[in-house]
Amino acid sequence: MTAPARTVAAALRAATARLEAAGRDGARLDAEVLLCAALGVDRVRLTIDRDRPLDAAEESRLEALLARRASGEPVAYVTGEREFWSLPFAVGPDVLIPRPETEGAVDAALAALAALRAGRGPDEPIRVIDVGTGSGAIVVALASEARSRGWSNVRFLALDRSRAALRIAQGNARRLVGPGVVAFVHGDLLSALRGTSIDVVVSNPPYLSDDDLRAISTEVAREPVAALIGGGKDGAQILHGLVADAARVLRPGGFLVTEIGSTQGGTVAALARDLDFADVRVLPDLAGLDRVVSARWQAFGDAG
Ligand SMILES: C[S@@+](CC[C@H](N)C(=O)[O-])C[C@H]1O[C@@H](n2cnc3c(N)ncnc32)[C@H](O)[C@@H]1O
Structure with a gap:
């Protein structure tokens, strides 16, 4: 049986915890920015769509972005924008x-x-x-x-x-x-x-x-x-x-x-x-x- 898809809110909590564990300052904000990039939405949608499940492509995009940020790459280079x-x-x-x-x-x-x-x-x-x-x-x-x-x-x-x-x-x-x-x-x-x-x-x-x-x-x-x-x-x-x-x-x-x-x-x-x-x-x-x-x-x- 496959695990139920994570919601936007759950993905945000997990992303924040992961960046904190990696010792990154501003983990919550960076997690929001990276989740927005993975979903292709702005920050308001993270609240409006907090109960929406992520699909497999969104999960894999988020994972790739988080891995780069966790390794210390500046968030602006990870998203390509400032x-x-x-x-x-x-x-x-x-x-x-x-x-x-x-x-x-x-x-x-x-x-x-x-x-x-x-x-x-x-x-x-x-x-x-x-x-x-x-x-x-x-x-x-x-x-x-x-x-x-x-x-x-x-x-x-x-x-x-x-x-x-x-x-x-x-x-x-x-x-x-x-x-x-x-x-x-x-x-x-x-x-x-x-x-x-x-x-x-x-x-x-x-x-x-x-x-x-x-x-x-x-x-x-x-x-x-x-x-x-x-x-x-x-x-x-x-x-x-x-x-x-x-x-x-x-x-x-x-x-x-x-x-x-x-x-x-x-x-x-x-x-x-x-x-x-x-x-x-x-x-x-x-x-x-x-x-x-x-x-x-x-x-x-x-x-x-
Ligand atoms: C501190 S960055 C500023 C970039 C941008 N103006 C900003 O404020 O975000 C300095 C820039 O100067 C360029 N630079 C360094 N030495 C230079 C030189 N001798 N002549 C022209 N550009 C130079 C670097 O390649 C770099 O892009």
């Missing part, structure tokens, strides 16, 4: 999983775009580049906002040193804001750009030190090292290169907006001031930690 700026980004082991604190860089870049638009004609193009775009989180969030605000003169470019990341970002941009809205370039920081053509350089570059990497969880260590390690003793080597490159490509009045590690605000702000950026600000995240540096290139130049 929400950022209320948009569903496809993610995989070739890209960093977008973090909520990076929404601070999007906010600061939007403030920069609003300031630039106020000083320009409505049809004059404003060019934004997202350096180290990864999944495309920042540039796609900005393009989506620009569309809903009717900012049709903003042009979007995104860059990464990883071709695998660029493929994922291109797919996200096409699906979330439409084909041709964001242009993509392969490159090392801004070395491929000539002249001063950019109005906003925005970035969440790698900024962890080797010591930071040793101290972080095994789950973060599943993300690409090239997306995490910033080089140098304090992890700020790539940040320094980014600030110097931004000074070379920004038009007068343009903005640099970059995410930073919580201890890097002082050195990054000092470097920006040394290079003659003005209006240099270190902005906190929701936890009150230094998280973004925003600076204006020759703020009193002729384009502000």
